[in-house]
Amino acid sequence: MDLLIGALLGLGAFLIGILGNLVASEFYDRAPTLAHRLVELAVRQLSEEDRPRYREEWLAHINECPGKIGMLLHAAGCVLGASSIARQRALALAGSQQNSRSNHRREGRLLNLIKTRMFLATSLLILLVASVLLYAFVSGRVYHLYSDEALIRMINNAAAREVSEGRVTHASLNSPEQQPLPINPMIIRISAERGSKKTEAFLKFLSESEQKN
Amino acid sequence: MSDDVRLSQQGLKVLRFLMETPREGRSGAEMSKATKVGSGTLYPMLARLENAGWLTSEWEKIDPSEEGRPRRRFYRLTAVGQNSARKALGDLQMTAGELVWTS
Numbered sequence A: 001m002d003l004l005i006g007a008l009l010g011l012g013a014f015l016i017g018i019l020g021n022l023v024a025s026e027f028y029d030r031a032p033t034l035a036h037r038l039v040e041l042a043v044r045q046l047s048e049e050d051r052p053r054y055r056e057e058w059l060a061h062i063n064e065c066p067g068k069i070g071m072l073l074h075a076a077g078c079v080l081g082a083s084s085i086a087r088q089r090a091l092a093l094a095g096s097q098q099n100s101r102s103n104h105r106r107e108g109r110l111l112n113l114i115k116t117r118m119f120l121a122t123s124l125l126i127l128l129v130a131s132v133l134l135y136a137f138v139s140g141r142v143y144h145l146y147s148d149e150a151l152i153r154m155i156n157n158a159a160a161r162e163v164s165e166g167r168v169t170h171a172s173l174n175s176p177e178q179q180p181l182p183i184n185p186m187i188i189r190i191s192a193e194r195g196s197k198k199t200e201a202f203l204k205f206l207s208e209s210e211q212k213n
Numbered sequence B: 001m002s003d004d005v006r007l008s009q010q011g012l013k014v015l016r017f018l019m020e021t022p023r024e025g026r027s028g029a030e031m032s033k034a035t036k037v038g039s040g041t042l043y044p045m046l047a048r049l050e051n052a053g054w055l056t057s058e059w060e061k062i063d064p065s066e067e068g069r070p071r072r073r074f075y076r077l078t079a080v081g082q083n084s085a086r087k088a089l090g091d092l093q094m095t096a097g098e099l100v101w102t103s
Helices: A002-029 A031-043 A051-064 A067-137 A148-157 A159-166 A197-212 B009-020 B028-035 B039-051 B079-090
Strands: B055-059 B073-077 B092-095 B098-101
Touching (some): A002 A031, A031 A051, A031 A067, A051 A067, A051 B028, A051 B039, A051 B073, A067 B039, B009 B028, B009 B073, B009 B079, B028 B039, B028 B073, B039 B055, B073 B079
Antiparallel strands (some): B092 B098
């Protein structure tokens, strides 16, 4: 009985050995095909645009692998590495899209800045031209009204120069101790001809202020 | 493109290999064979370095149908890559096939 069991075990081992050898041999023969299939599996993990490149590159690599096991190892590596490459590409794409969006925002801000600057430059040019025209065509004295802060500064610091250059009628307010005139701060600068209602009102206002002080 | 590339020991091996012939393109198979870095690590690394502008790659100039095999892709260090690789390898010395920090 023991002999029979031993013989059966021996036969089984023999058969398993042969079968294993056959499987290994078959596997070894099919290794290149299997490697190609693994590469194809790896390539499928990549984006459409990356597939042709890596398919050709990895198949070329297979041809240079030493031995069939080497081919399989390379192909298995490709399967493992493909997801990493796909992830990198996706991140790079997301990054470039984000950059593109931020570039658009930056361009928008730049455009707004340019528009603002152009608006300011145009406004200043118009004001300059208007001032020149005013000085050229208005006869008589020109009265300048400043905001409270500007008036105080003018009185305290540079009264003589500004008065002489600007022909400012309220030069009479030349004492640094003068209280600020209650001039509407919104009125930065107006000009008027002598004899006009505005000028008369202003002169009246100035004399009243002087009398009060 | 970014200079912010983290390099592993295997990455440094690959860079060192490419630095040996900076003007010559090397295929992935050559690099893998010389540095013993497997494909699963090598190709993602090459893609990362290429994205970062350290490497440039081009196809082998052959006609695959004539040669009866697919074209290889050759990788080469860019000027930025050479400078960065030199810097990265600056503190290292190669001894008996292993990388050792000098400081």
